[in-house]
Amino acid sequence: MPKHEAYISSASNPRVKEWAKLTERKYREREGKFLLEGIHLVKEALLAEWPLLYVVYDAGFGVPEELAAWAEDGTEGPGVSGGASWVPVSPEVIAKCSQAETPQPVFAVAEKRPLAADKLFDAEAGLVAVLDGVQDPGNVGTIVRSAAACGATAVVLGKGTADLYNAKTLRATMGALFHVPVVEADLAELLPEARERGMAVVGTSLQAARSCYDFDFRRGVWLAFGSEGGGLSDAVSSLVEENVIIPMTGRAESLNVAMAATVLLFEAQRQRMG
CATH class of the missing domain: 3.40.1280.10 (SPOUT methyltransferase, trefoil knot domain)
Structure with a gap:
């Protein structure tokens, strides 16, 4: 079953700060992780069974309809590393972790999976x-x-x-x-x-x-x-x-x-x- 975590309201939350660092290349390279912004990219990653650690969404909007199947029962979910944790957050958290002028209401924290x-x-x-x-x-x-x-x-x-x-x-x-x-x-x-x-x-x-x-x-x-x-x-x-x-x-x-x-x-x- 998908893991659902508690609501995060503060952009100063330690976990949020770690996510936000991934907007910088040096942290992406050090951590082996990156951010996926927007419904389309997150859905494509889920469909491809890419290893996602977190799917973070604006609590005011809820889980986007296009991603609901993975969040609700996981039957179509990635099945990689136990699947992603789903985290509701405030708009301030979304904005802190976004590089878009108009942030979309969902992003994911993904693991790099480079080919040797x-x-x-x-x-x-x-x-x-x-x-x-x-x-x-x-x-x-x-x-x-x-x-x-x-x-x-x-x-x-x-x-x-x-x-x-x-x-x-x-x-x-x-x-x-x-x-x-x-x-x-x-x-x-x-x-x-x-x-x-x-x-x-x-x-x-x-x-x-x-x-x-x-x-x-x-x-x-x-x-x-x-x-x-x-x-x-x-x-x-x-x-x-x-x-x-x-x-x-x-x-x-x-x-x-x-x-x-x-x-x-x-x-x-x-x-x-x-």
Whole structure:
């Protein structure tokens, strides 16, 4: 049965202070936990049986209807670590733990569940999106969402990339992070290993001669995407086996990194389904 705890009114409550610290990256990394704000993300986490420690809701509104099945009898609940504790709180507590301008009446405290880097090589013909210094949370979240949608093996976040567990990034994933493994890694170490294991490390370039539609994505492929302003770093560029170009018959200088990633991921899916 779900665990229901006593009402918390004060934003100075010690537990609330611990939750609020998770709005900062250093505490998320230290504690191995993060916050999920809003009904949609919390519901997606519950559906995916993600380990949630607490589901915290505004007592004035009650448990949102969309989450009631988990709170009432747990028959559809996560069944992970005994399930989450459900905690009614005041609006002041919600506001203290929210990073949104208009806080939603529910949030959850979730445990990180990262994939070990060596697990990336379990799939013989894996499809991995590699992000090298992609700084915009919206772009990172969108790429994670596209990777999940096309059945990618994983997403790898290199140094300088926006934090996956930032509230803006999480919102942009629309819950997709629960459906595709995400790894934080040193690309200078990981990409050489990928190449040694027979994976093709592929980048994009406006100067490339080969169209992405002429590339064989049916083998193991790691797609590398660089920062919005500078593209791939020199260190990662030196590890790319081949660059491809996305043909554009209209008038545009280039594509946004999330758009480019989506085009290539779905081209890989199309070939693999053929």
